[in-house]
Amino acid sequence: MRGKADSDLVRRQNRRVVLEALRFDGPAPRVELGRKTGLSPATITSITMQLIQDGAVIELDDIASLSDGAKRGRPTVLLGLNPDAAFTVAVKISIGMLEFALADFAGIIRERVEVPIATYEMLPEIFSRRLVSETQRFIVSTRVDLNQIAQINVAAQGVADTRSGLIAWSPAFKERGVPVVGPLEEAFNIPCTLANDANMIAEGLIARRKLxxxxxxxxxxxxxxxxxxxxxxxxxxxxxxxxxxxxxxxxxxxxxxxxxxxxxxxxxxxxxxxxxxxxxxxxxxxxxxxxxxxxxxxxxxxxxxxxxxxxxxxxxxxxxxxxxxxxxxxxxxxxxxxxxxxxxxxxxxxxxxxxxxxxxxxxxxxxxxxxxxxxxxxPVGKDMIIGGTIDAGMRRLDSEVYAIGPALPVEAKKELLA
Amino acid sequence: MRGKADSDLVRRQNRRVVLEALRFDGPAPRVELGRKTGLSPATITSITMQLIQDGAVIELDDIASLSDGAKRGRPTVLLGLNPDAAFTVAVKISIGMLEFALADFAGIIRERVEVPIATYEMLPEIFSRRLVSETQRFIVSTRVDLNQIAQINVAAQGVADTRSGLIAWSPAFKERGVPVVGPLEEAFNIPCTLANDANMIAEGLIARRKLxxxxxxxxxxxxxxxxxxxxxxxxxxxxxxxxxxxxxxxxxxxxxxxxxxxxxxxxxxxxxxxxxxxxxxxxxxxxxxxxxxxxxxxxxxxxxxxxxxxxxxxxxxxxxxxxxxxxxxxxxxxxxxxxxxxxxxxxxxxxxxxxxxxxxxxxxxxxxxxxxxxxxxxPVGKDMIIGGTIDAGMRRLDSEVYAIGPALPVEAKKELLA
DNA sequence: AAATTAATTTTGGCGTCCAAAATAATCTTG
DNA sequence: CAAGATTATTTTGGACGCCAAAATTAATTT
Incomplete structure (x- = not known):
């Protein structure tokens, strides 16, 4: 059973609930957030004010007017996740292929690159070095500053040991024990995760409420x-x-x-x-x-x-x-x-x-x-692996970073994920 | 993800934490509860005051003085679960045997009876009737008033369907689909649960921190x-x-x-x-x-x-x-x-x-x-089935009844469990 | 321009927690 | 044996969260 609770926990939980509502249903005005979360308008005002100050949320007033016809009363102010709050790099390792994607905080893929690589015969440490260099190349190509990137999330086929950050066994490699998290974190000093590809598909299905x-x-x-x-x-x-x-x-x-x-x-x-x-x-x-x-x-x-x-x-x-x-x-x-x-x-x-x-x-x-x-x-497309990896990353950012607390520099956010 | 949080949730959680501390470690003075739960002395005073008023907790001052030697300072006041807060009946159904136990709110078994029964050849409805009559006999024998009994929890070998309250299949019966929860709830109007015996052993192991x-x-x-x-x-x-x-x-x-x-x-x-x-x-x-x-x-x-x-x-x-x-x-x-x-x-x-x-x-x-x-x-004794069933019942009482709220008559507590 | 409507913010009240001060109940000591 | 000393518990006061209700804002309608 969880430990003691305090008002901090309450605020954290409610911030998360608001972020989740915005993430799943997309931009919404405050009234609607209130309806969806069950929180009072007063609380929504307070929470969104903080989230805006923290850079996680922005007002999107213009789009509001595009809604159907003219309405009476004070117009709504559309709120949405701030795409530029933080970026996530997702990597998919499969047989003979490395795939990279850069996603913004709204979960939108900004850049996407596929790099054919003869994974199978590669020795683990050769592969690890190559993974780092290709990741480096990809990040540079996106022109996003390194310290705007909050996390690197890797999905791989086979037995991906999240705890040690090694690919214990994978059909993509002849050898066992391919280091992934270690080399990446060392090279970029950004929190990095490793997970199994099927689990990432499942993350995507959950995030998109497919079932x-x-x-x-x-x-x-x-x-x-x-x-x-x-x-x-x-x-x-x-x-x-x-x-x-x-x-x-x-x-x-x-x-x-x-x-x-x-x-x-x-x-x-x-x-x-x-x-x-x-x-x-x-x-x-x-x-x-x-x-x-x-x-x-x-x-x-x-x-x-x-x-x-x-x-x-x-x-x-x-x-x-x-x-x-x-x-x-x-x-x-x-x-x-x-x-x-x-x-x-x-x-x-x-x-x-x-x-x-x-x-x-x-x-x-x-x-x-x-x-x-x-x-x-x-029906599940191949893209669900990268997509689900990004979804899982967004959930992590929401609950472990932006639900937590006051405005922090991106550096500190990385700390939280590490 | 869970929904919104409020101060109610905080209090509920902290009441539960306090009850759990008392249940696992036994009676303790307020200071110690504070240390164990991480709650401040002020909060412990407030929570225990409520729990005492709700009848879940009592002061056991006398025993405190029995501790080793004389100590300086204001003496502690020992708090403990109130054994008489509510009673639980645990039933174990196995091949050829019905076992009953009555436990108080401290989890202590007050009465225990074994009733040999030729379960195997019995038709389901005959067995159900017999189960009710034996339960009735047991309750009467304990001299505990029916409305002091908050729940009846049954453990059975085999596929015990908690949702339908039927024993779907069990080695104890030739026939399939033996109704358990339905007949008992109808007869006594007390919340009743059915679970698999191995799961109840596991509940016992958890409650007693055996692993x-x-x-x-x-x-x-x-x-x-x-x-x-x-x-x-x-x-x-x-x-x-x-x-x-x-x-x-x-x-x-x-x-x-x-x-x-x-x-x-x-x-x-x-x-x-x-x-x-x-x-x-x-x-x-x-x-x-x-x-x-x-x-x-x-x-x-x-x-x-x-x-x-x-x-x-x-x-x-x-x-x-x-x-x-x-x-x-x-x-x-x-x-x-x-x-x-x-x-x-x-x-x-x-x-x-x-x-x-x-x-x-x-x-x-x-x-x-x-x-x-x-x-x-x-090493796990046979008794762990009844013991674990009681432990699970206690956990249910703690979190679903006494963690919730203000003083309620036992009748209302039954409602909560139902 | 005034009335109406609806979103958002502000205000005030309540509940929870905690830190610190006050109180209580005992032991120690000169 | 009375004045500390010591430790447990309670009380007080302040912070922060939530909500309901009032106030404010920004539009449309009349």
């Missing part, structure tokens, strides 16, 4: 790999080291098929693109996975073949569905979630995998536990 | 069945229907050994007492489990045989360890817990199962996820 996230939601991302974002009571569950919900590397069959991660029997070895392809080609289970993403064209052809009646292809998708289904059944037994959401490129083949997936769930879990369970699908 | 429960802890109970209590950020995780952490019925092997729950391949079918016994006797996997608990003497003999070198017995314990290990590996991949705690009667055979258990974890989960993982064992 009802009350209770427990398990979002499963199917595609080149198999990821999961676990949302418990409206917050992404990260686990001890931030590597929670490694659904793809949950064991499916003891001593089973060879996985990219080097172990045998992972779910992913049966249900990811390469796993499906391997079964469809009737290659032995211990065939090493390719060190690169399967071309989506190849998967599309395989799907077409299955739909056209190709026995091997059909069997491969069924096998994938069964693996996912048993994985979900085990997850359900453990977590009894309110809903499961399927997303990602792999859902294109949902018609092929769903029957065996559902059959496996039915076989693998007590009926009572799946009674009220909802299984939905959700 | 560091920061982050995520998975407590596994080995014995006649296999249970789990999942503690996330200091609170027991219940899942959508309160049936979270059904670890024993997590699938281990698709289409595997027959389980008591009627399905095939559950972890419990390999690792519970009867599962181990079945393998040791080389009975086929589809041999129906016995409808009663395995005698602990039988298990002790089996353990002795294994330690004496009996091949079949050794293999049976190894198989159990491997099943638990893979189950834990899957749980780790999903939840990345900070620590795992093994408890229950089954841990007597830990020497026999641990090697294969650890080997299975090593085989089933990425090394990086188990790096900082701690696996501990903890």
């Amino acid at each position: 009802d996230f009350s209770g427990t939601t398990a979002a499963v991302f199917l595609g080149y790999g198999i990821g999961m974002g676990l949302v418990i009571d409206g917050a992404v569950y990260h686990g001890a080291t931030g590597a929670g919900a490694e659904f793809g590397h949950m064991n499916h069959v003891p001593s089973g098929a060879l996985c990219r991660c080097g172990r045998a029997g992972c779910l992913e070895a049966y249900a990811s693109d390469y796993g499906i392809l391997r079964s469809a080609k009737n290659l032995p289970d211990n065939t090493p996975p390719p060190p690169h993403a399967v071309d989506s064209q190849v998967m599309a052809e395989l799907e077409a073949a299955a739909r056209g009646g190709d026995k091997d292809a059909i069997a491969a998708f069924q096998k994938a569905g069964r693996a996912i289904g048993f994985g979900l059944a085990r997850m359900i037994a453990l977590l009894n979630p309110d809903r499961i959401v399927l997303a990602g490129a792999g859902t294109r083949a949902l018609d092929l995998i769903e029957p065996s997936l559902r059959a496996a769930i039915d076989e693998g879990v007590v009926a009572e536990l799946r009674n009220n369970l909802k299984i939905e699908t959700l | 560091d429960f920061s982050g995520t802890t998975a407590a596994v109970f080995l014995g006649y069945g296999i249970g789990m209590g999942l503690v996330i950020d200091g609170a027991v995780y219940h899942g959508a229907t309160g049936a979270g952490a059904e670890f024993g019925h997590m699938n281990h092997v698709p289409s595997g050994a027959l389980c008591r729950c009627g399905r095939a391949g559950c972890l419990e079918a390999y690792a519970s007492d009867y599962g181990i016994l079945r393998s040791a006797k080389n009975l086929p996997d589809n041999t129906p489990p016995p409808p009663h608990a395995v005698d602990s003497q039988v298990m002790a003999e089996l353990e002795a045989a294994a330690r004496g070198g009996d091949k079949d017995a050794i293999a049976a314990f190894q198989k159990a360890g491997r099943a638990i290990g893979f189950g834990l590996a899957r749980m780790i991949a999903l939840l990345n817990p900070d620590r795992i705690v093994l408890a229950g009667a089954g841990t007597r055979a830990l020497d026999l199962i641990e090697p294969s258990l650890r080997a299975a974890i090593d085989e089933g989960v990425v090394a990086e996820l188990r790096n900082n993982l701690k696996i501990e064992t903890l």
